[in-house]
Amino acid sequence: MPLPDFLRLRAIPAAVLLSLTAVSVGVYAFMRADGNSLVPLRRAAQDLFSTESDRESAAQRLVDLTIPMLDRSDTTGSTAKLYYLGAAPLTGVDPSAVSVPPAKELFAMETVDLLSIARLMYHTRRFGPADQLVEISLQRQDSRIDALRLAIEVRMDLGRDVDVLRHADEWIQLEPRNPRPHRVQAMVHRNHGRWDHFIISAEKAVDLTTPVDWVLQIELIDGYTHLGRSDDARREFDRLARFRPELVQMAPVTHSRLLLQEGNYRESGSIIRKYLSEAPDDTEALLMLGKLELAQGDLESAIQTFERAKKSDPADEQAYYLLGQTCARSGQRELAADYSNLHRKLLDAKVRMYGMEQQAAREPFDAQIRYQLAQSYREIGLKDLADFWDRAARGVAAAQ
Amino acid sequence: MRVLPGVQAHCLAVGFFVLMSAISAGCGVNAPPESKPKPTDALTTGATESPNAGNARLPFAQPVIRSLRSSRDSDWFREITADSGLNFTYRDGSESGFYQLLESVGGGVSAIDFDQDGWQDLCFAGGGAIHRQNDSLTVTGRHQALYRNSGGSFLTDVTALCGLQAGQLYTHGTLTTDIDTDGFPDLIIAGYRGLQVWWNAGDGSFLETSARHGVVSDRWNITVAAGDIDRDSLVDLYVLTYADWTPDLARVCHNDQRLKDICGPTGFPGTRDLLLRSDGHRFHDATDQAQLVAGNRGLGIVSADIDQNGHLDFFVVNDVEENQLYLNSGTLPLKEDGVLAGVAYSSTGQREGSMGVDLGDFDGDELADLWYTNYSHQDNSLLRNEHNNGFLHYADITGLSGVSRKWVGFGTGFSDFDCDGWPDLYVINGHVAYERLDSPYFQPPQLFRNDRGQRFTDVTDIGGAYFEHSRSGRGSACVDWNNDGAMDLVVVHQNEPVSLLQNQNAAESWIRVRLIARNTERTATGAKVSVRTSERMLTQWIISGGSYLSSNDRRLLFSLPDEESVTVTVTWLGGMSQTHRLPPGNYTIIEGGRAYATP
Numbered sequence: 001m002p003l004p005d006f007l008r009l010r011a012i013p014a015a016v017l018l019s020l021t022a023v024s025v026g027v028y029a030f031m032r033a034d035g036n037s038l039v040p041l042r043r044a045a046q047d048l049f050s051t052e053s054d055r056e057s058a059a060q061r062l063v064d065l066t067i068p069m070l071d072r073s074d075t076t077g078s079t080a081k082l083y084y085l086g087a088a089p090l091t092g093v094d095p096s097a098v099s100v101p102p103a104k105e106l107f108a109m110e111t112v113d114l115l116s117i118a119r120l121m122y123h124t125r126r127f128g129p130a131d132q133l134v135e136i137s138l139q140r141q142d143s144r145i146d147a148l149r150l151a152i153e154v155r156m157d158l159g160r161d162v163d164v165l166r167h168a169d170e171w172i173q174l175e176p177r178n179p180r181p182h183r184v185q186a187m188v189h190r191n192h193g194r195w196d197h198f199i200i201s202a203e204k205a206v207d208l209t210t211p212v213d214w215v216l217q218i219e220l221i222d223g224y225t226h227l228g229r230s231d232d233a234r235r236e237f238d239r240l241a242r243f244r245p246e247l248v249q250m251a252p253v254t255h256s257r258l259l260l261q262e263g264n265y266r267e268s269g270s271i272i273r274k275y276l277s278e279a280p281d282d283t284e285a286l287l288m289l290g291k292l293e294l295a296q297g298d299l300e301s302a303i304q305t306f307e308r309a310k311k312s313d314p315a316d317e318q319a320y321y322l323l324g325q326t327c328a329r330s331g332q333r334e335l336a337a338d339y340s341n342l343h344r345k346l347l348d349a350k351v352r353m354y355g356m357e358q359q360a361a362r363e364p365f366d367a368q369i370r371y372q373l374a375q376s377y378r379e380i381g382l383k384d385l386a387d388f389w390d391r392a393a394r395g396v397a398a399a400q
Numbered sequence: 401m402r403v404l405p406g407v408q409a410h411c412l413a414v415g416f417f418v419l420m421s422a423i424s425a426g427c428g429v430n431a432p433p434e435s436k437p438k439p440t441d442a443l444t445t446g447a448t449e450s451p452n453a454g455n456a457r458l459p460f461a462q463p464v465i466r467s468l469r470s471s472r473d474s475d476w477f478r479e480i481t482a483d484s485g486l487n488f489t490y491r492d493g494s495e496s497g498f499y500q501l502l503e504s505v506g507g508g509v510s511a512i513d514f515d516q517d518g519w520q521d522l523c524f525a526g527g528g529a530i531h532r533q534n535d536s537l538t539v540t541g542r543h544q545a546l547y548r549n550s551g552g553s554f555l556t557d558v559t560a561l562c563g564l565q566a567g568q569l570y571t572h573g574t575l576t577t578d579i580d581t582d583g584f585p586d587l588i589i590a591g592y593r594g595l596q597v598w599w600n601a602g603d604g605s606f607l608e609t610s611a612r613h614g615v616v617s618d619r620w621n622i623t624v625a626a627g628d629i630d631r632d633s634l635v636d637l638y639v640l641t642y643a644d645w646t647p648d649l650a651r652v653c654h655n656d657q658r659l660k661d662i663c664g665p666t667g668f669p670g671t672r673d674l675l676l677r678s679d680g681h682r683f684h685d686a687t688d689q690a691q692l693v694a695g696n697r698g699l700g701i702v703s704a705d706i707d708q709n710g711h712l713d714f715f716v717v718n719d720v721e722e723n724q725l726y727l728n729s730g731t732l733p734l735k736e737d738g739v740l741a742g743v744a745y746s747s748t749g750q751r752e753g754s755m756g757v758d759l760g761d762f763d764g765d766e767l768a769d770l771w772y773t774n775y776s777h778q779d780n781s782l783l784r785n786e787h788n789n790g791f792l793h794y795a796d797i798t799g800l801s802g803v804s805r806k807w808v809g810f811g812t813g814f815s816d817f818d819c820d821g822w823p824d825l826y827v828i829n830g831h832v833a834y835e836r837l838d839s840p841y842f843q844p845p846q847l848f849r850n851d852r853g854q855r856f857t858d859v860t861d862i863g864g865a866y867f868e869h870s871r872s873g874r875g876s877a878c879v880d881w882n883n884d885g886a887m888d889l890v891v892v893h894q895n896e897p898v899s900l901l902q903n904q905n906a907a908e909s910w911i912r913v914r915l916i917a918r919n920t921e922r923t924a925t926g927a928k929v930s931v932r933t934s935e936r937m938l939t940q941w942i943i944s945g946g947s948y949l950s951s952n953d954r955r956l957l958f959s960l961p962d963e964e965s966v967t968v969t970v971t972w973l974g975g976m977s978q979t980h981r982l983p984p985g986n987y988t989i990i991e992g993g994r995a996y997a998t999p
Contacts, residue, residue, distance in 0.1 A: 196777055196805050197838070228779060228801020261796050263854075295792065321749030328740040329790050340739045343749055344722075 038076060038113060040065050041083050045116040048087065049123075059090035070098060078105035079113045086120030106136055111143045115150055122154050128365065130154045145174055152184055161188050179208035183216070190219075195226045214244050222254040230261040253285050260292055268292060283313040290322055299330040315377075315385050317346035342381070349380045360392075367397040456661040456835035459494050459872060459895055464842060466869060475864035476817055476847065477889065477901040484881075484900050486522070486555045488545045490874070492894050493530040493570070494834075498537055499662050500530055500647050502570065502592060504832035505699075506810065506874025508623065508949025509890050509898065510574040512585050514562070514600055518986075518999055519549040520879045520953050522890060523587055524898060528570030530647060537647035539592055541569040546606075552882030555900075563605045569594040573623020573875070573949035579613065579635050579678070581922040588637070590621035590949075595639065614682035619671050620645060625703045625945035627712040627925035628917075629690075629728055631974055634678040635921045636686075638714055640698040640945075643668035661833045665719045665753075670697035673716070675734075690726075691733035697721050700757035701945040705926040706768050707788055710975040712926040714945075715743065717754035717772045740790065743770060743783055747793035752778050753808075756876075756948035760814030760823045761939040762798075763853035766930065768941060769794075773809025773827055773948075776839040780804050780812075780827065799855040800825075800848065807843045808832060811876025811948040815887045819907035819959035821938055822850035824859075828891055828948075830872030842870035845891070866891075866901055879953040883986075885910035887957055892950075907959035909984035911966060914955045914998070915942055918991040919974055923954060926973040931958045931966050960984055968995070 044062040048055060062083060069080035078101030088095035106114070118133035131154050137147040148167045155163045165188055171181035186201035202220045209216060217240060224233035237258060241248050248255060252275035259268035272289045276282065286309035293302035303326050310319040324340035327333070353376055360369045370393030378386035471478045481487075490507040493500070507525035514521050526542035543565045547555040559565055564587075571591035579586050579597065587598040587606065597615045598606040610616060619641040629636045645668045653663035675690040676683035697719040706713040711728035718724070722744040726734040738744035746752050753775030759768050767785035774780050779801045783791035795801045807829035814823035829843035847863040848856040860867050875892040882888070886903035893899070911931060915924035924942050931938040940956045960966060964983060971977040972991050980987075980995040989995040 194777065224802070227805060228796045228799075228803075230799070261801070263797055295797075318749045321745060324740065325742050325790070328742070329786065333740060336740050344739075347749070347751070 036076065038079055038110075041080065042112060042116060045083065045087075045120065048090075049119065056090060059087045062087040063091050063093055075105060075108045078102075079109050079117075082106075082109070082113070082117045083120070086117040086124070089124040089126075090120075106133070111137050111140050111147065115143060115146050118150055118154070122150070122157075127154060127158055131158060145171060148174075152181075156184075156188070161192070164188055177208055179205040182208065186219070190223070195223050199223045199227065199229075212243075214240065214247055218247065218251045218254065221251070221258070225254055225257040225261060228261060230258060233258045234262070253282070253288065256285075257288055260288065265292060265296055280308075281312040283309050283316055283319070286312060287316075287318055287322065290326070294322070294326055294329075299326055302326045303330065315346070315382050317343050317350065320346060345380050346382075349376065352376070365396055367393045370396060454659050455497070456499070456655055456657070456659040456833070458497055458834060459841060462835070462841060464870075464896075469865045469868055471865055473904070474862060476859070476862055476903060476905055477864040477866060478904055479864065479866045479899055480902045481897065481900045484553075484555045485557075486547055486900050487557070487897060488524050488547070489895060489897050490525065490892050491527040491529065491542055493528055493539075494895065496530050496532070498530050498532070498647070498649065499653075499660060499834075500537065501643075501645055501663055501665065501668070502530065502539065502620075502647065503894075504662050505572050505622065505642070506830075506872075506894055506949065507571060507892050508573045508811075508875030508947075508951075509877045509892050510576045510587060510951040511877050511879040511890070511953040512576040512587060512951070514546070514585060514606075515548065515604060516584065519552055519883065520881055521549045522547045522555065522877075522879070522881075523564075523574055523576075524892060525571040525574050525589055525591075525875070525949065527572075528592070532649070535649060537649055539570045539647060541571055541591060544571060544574070544587075544589055549881060552884070558604075561604070563607065564598060566608060569596055571596070572621070573640070574951060575624045575626060575944070576951040576954065577626035577635055577637075577925075577944065578922050579626070581633070581635070583922065585923070588615065588624045588626070590623045590639065592620050593618050595621055595624070612682075614684065615676060617641070617674055619674070622698055623701065623945065623949045625701045625714065626921070626923075627703045627944050628921035628973060629675070629712050629734075630677065630732075631711070631730065631920050633918075633920055633922075634680055635923075636678055637674075637676040637683060638701060638703065638945075639674035639676065640701045640716065641671045641673050642699065642719070643697050644671050644695075655833050655835060656837050657835060659835055661835060664833075665697055668697075670695040670718065670721055672696075673698055686732060689732040691736070692726070693724060693736060696724060699755045700772060700948060702757045702759050702770075703925060703944045704759050704768060704941045705928065705973055706759070706770075706785075708768075708928075710973060712973060715757065715759070715770060717752075717757045719755070720751050720753045720775075722751060723754060723772075742791040742793070746774075746778065746781065747796065750778075752781065754781075755808070755810045756812035756827070758813040758946045759941060759943055762814065762823055762850060764822070764936055764939075766937055766939045771812065771814065771825065773804075773812045776808050776831070777805050780809050799857060803848075803858055804829070804846060806839055807846070808839065810874045811891060811950060813876070813878050813947045813952065815878045816850075816957075816959050817847070817887055817903055817905060818849060819886060819905050819910070821933070821935070821959055821961070822852060824848060824850045825856060826876075826889065828873030828876045830874065830894065840870065842872055844868065844870045845873060864901065864904075866899060871896055875949040876947050877950040877952045878947075880912070880955070880957055885912070885957065885959070887953075908962045909960045910957060911960060911968065911982060911984050912955050912957045912986045913968065913970075913995075914986075914988045915970060915972075916988060916990045917972060918993075919972065919976070920991075924972065924991070928971040929956050929958075930969045930971070931960070932969070933960055933966050934963055935961055955986075 044065050048058040066080040066084040069077050081098050081101050084098045085095050114133045114137045118130045122130035134151045134154050148171045151167045152164050168181040168184045182201045182205035186198050189197035221233050221236045252271050256268045256272040269292050276285050290302045290305035306323040320339045320343035324336045327336035356373050370389050374386045374389035492503040494503040507527050510523045511520045524545045526544045528541040531538050546559045546562050546564050548558045569591040571589050573590040575588040576585050584600040584602040586600045589596040595610050595615050595617050597610040597613050599609040617639050622640045622642050625638045626635050655661035672695050673692050675686045677686040698716050699719050700717040703714045711730050713728050714726040716724040723738050724736050725738040725741045725743050727737050728734050754772045756773040758771050762769050769785050770783040772781050779795050782795045784794040808831045809827045811828035817824045825848040827846045831839050831841045834841050845867050847860045849859045872894040877890050878887045880887050885907045886905050888903050889901040891899045915927050917924035925944045927942045938958050968982050969979045986998045987995045988998050
């Protein structure tokens with residue numbers, strides 16, 4: 001088996017390792033006597049994840065616990081080294097001070113340790129190594145649900161949504177009454193705008209969640225309105241209004257969209273305008289207000305509103321599309337054609353760049369693909385997005 | 401005001417919130433890496449390579465669930481296929497197991513009164529087969545079928561008798577038109593790398609005259625729309641084409657189950673449609689003059705005077721591409737205005753996979769609104785005519801969003817099935833891929849009642865037993881086959897017998913109008929008929945194309961409240977109009993002439 005990517009780290013200068021060990025040895029000499037057990041390391045790693053305030057100290061404690069074990073040549077020593085490498089970035093110690101265990105040692109480690117270390121890697125933005133440790137864990141059957149949960153988390157951030165859905169499916173098989181995997185699937189579908197799938201998963205999650213999770217309920221209503229299922233949305237919205245009226249005030253965009261679909265332009269407009277007075281840059285709300293104004297024939301206001309939406313999110317092709325439509329209706333055909341051309345360019349570019357962004361998500365250390373994305377966005381005039389990917393590329397390049 | 405997480409469409413924030421609460425409460429050490437909401441997945445059947453994948457089950461190997469429900473008197477439709485003598489099946493060639501895109505398109509039906517006896521006969525495209533020859537594939541055709549209507553009680557297969565058996569073209573769309581304006585309707589059948597013109601000799605026989613008429617195209621022809629684009633009284637033809645595709649054994653695609661399935665269309669560029677102008681004897685290619693777009697994956701077309709300027713326009717819907725609206729000012733080129741008119745994209749500016757199409761006045765404002773059916777996970781699109789200042793998407797606020805997203809819509813149309821004066825909608829569904837997880841191959845049809853132009857209500861459950869049965873539907877046509885004043889439906893399926901659905905609703909009274917034009921082509925495509933009742937104005941258009949690969953009954957049928965007479969106004973292509981005060985019944989109205997009752 002080839003070495004995992006993260007194991008291709010520099011060899012640790014022996015002197016550095018020795019001096020590091022020497023500094024720590026006095027402090028943790030009492031640990032050495034009990035240095036056969038990985039239990040304290042596991043506990044410390046757990047503490048690290050549950051600590052809200054002093055995470056750095058928790059990480060330091062974990063690193064310190066590993067030090068007495070670093071010179072062991074067995075699986076325990078290898079596991080300790082990986083714990084050290086996992087926690088090192090949170091403490092400021094030099095990770096290159098510890099050698100990376102050989103690949104075959106990884107397969108001898110216990111799943112619980114692989115998952116703990118993978119979690120450390122993941123939360124210190126080392127997505128590739130985290131994914132590799134998760135993959136080893138997934139090849140086993142113990143700690144299955146923990147492995148699936150972490151795999152979902154890691155792979156979600158790597159843009160591997162198909163795998164995330166697959167892991168959630170397995171989790172559902174193992175825990176059919178658990179609403180969480182359904183929530184995961186709902187979220188994946190929502191991110192992709194696959195509202196049909198979102199609804200199916202969200203409805204299952206709602207059914208399995210007791211007591212009622214009203215936030216999830218609002219998301220479901222939002223999904224219904226995205227699909228134009230105004231009858232379903234109204235039924236659930238009225239239920240929400242009956243039991244948790246204060247939450248209605250906190251879902252103005254959903255409420256306004258529902259009213260718009262019901263043909264209640266006046267109330268829909270009133271809610272969305274009030275909301276926009278407090279959140280003037282909300283692109284979705286601006287697009288909805290613009291559509292409302294367009295439907296009512298107020299072309300001038302609609303153009304102004306869509307202009308605001310465009311400014312608030314220059315990458316949203318819908319704003320350009322609607323600007324084109326509205327300008328055409330107001331007789332400004334040349335301007336309409338310009339906006340429509342930009343809309344089409346964005347549409348094409350997004351299809352093209354969707355693939356590139358997926359690649360970027362899969363390759364967290366690939367600066368080149370990020371530079372290419374920056375260049376592509378710059379070519380179509382989306383400076384903000386170009387700057388975003390430039391920053392990301394520079395960040396990745398610097399980390400190397 | 402604080403807004404709850406998840407309420408906004410900031411997907412990333414919502415996603416992270418839900419994920420963390422779902423699987424890792426309390427361990428959010430870091431922010432997630434950079435990522436942003438992504439565009440919706442492509443619409444293709446998918447091309448995920450999976451070397452060990454199996455094959456999707458072919459249609460004939462899939463279980464078909466038959467409805468056990470018997471017909472009820474309250475049903476809108478009763479299937480009478482067997483009783484009518486109709487027995488025909490379109491074949492798509494899928495049984496050979498080559499998983500070719502060609503198999504997915506399907507076939508259509510034309511209503512045609514070929515013998516001019518006042519009863520609508522039916523012509524069906526036949527489809528074809530795909531064969532392997534060494535390492536390549538060849539495509540062959542099956543002949544079409546013509547059924548003669550005997551007084552609205554029986555249909556007889558007269559294909560051989562009428563000489564329609566010849567022809568080895570793999571076929572899709574059928575068009576009824578009168579290419580030589582002799583009063584006997586002819587047929588044009590479109591297919592893969594060819595067109596057939598079946599000229600009606602008037603003696604009950606047809607002759608294939610595509611070469612003689614110069615109606616030729618070696619593209620993947622889907623269907624044809626006819627009309628007089630230059631008002632010279634001659635029929636011109638718009639040939640809708642699909643994609644630059646050839647059969648290929650080596651091309652393999654996989655669906656969302658990683659099973660080998662039909663390759664989606666996005667891997668094949670669209671081809672340029674054709675505009676053929678008639679000089680009275682032959683047709684000549686006027687595509688360049690018309691400035692049709694360089695390429696499009698066309699699947700649906702409807703022609704009428706959409707902008708009411710007196711000239712025939714075309715609305716073309718495409719598969720995962722922008723739709724086109726060709727506006728005609730009387731001289732070529734046509735002006736393509738789909739994007740600025742608001743008919744090119746979905747309501748959110750996305751490209752759609754569009755198939756069936758129709759035109760009608762759903763809200764009673766006497767303007768031509770547009771309707772087309774789409775791929776799964778997309779809403780079908782209703783476009784309201786904004787007083788000839790573009791179109792606005794109206795599915796959202798008329799109850800038509802979210803009700804069809806599981807299905808892939810094909811044959812469709814406006815028709816007043818419940819005889820209340822408001823055009824209802826039907827949609828024939830069926831997937832193109834054989835075994836996807838998210839949307840099955842066999843799908844149920846749908847029926848939507850128009851509630852006084854404000855909303856559409858799903859009334860599929862009272863449609864009748866046919867509407868409870870999933871099939872892979874394609875072409876369909878509205879035709880009053882028994883002349884009872886209630887519009888019936890004919891539906892073509894993939895590899896399953898066609899269905900004839902008799903409408904069980906009854907109008908209190910009705911008026912039916914057949915038009916004969918003099919100053920434009922004889923069948924009067926593009927003319928508008930308005931019927932003023934005591935309650936309101938009813939408006940319909942004589943169209944060509946419409947639905948999917950099919951031709952509707954060209955007689956316009958208006959259900960009326962119980963009235964002694966109504967005012968009928970015909971606005972012909974060119975703008976001339978004439979008005980008649982007529983009692984309910986069947987009429988033929990001649991341009992510039994009188995309206996006479998017909999049996």
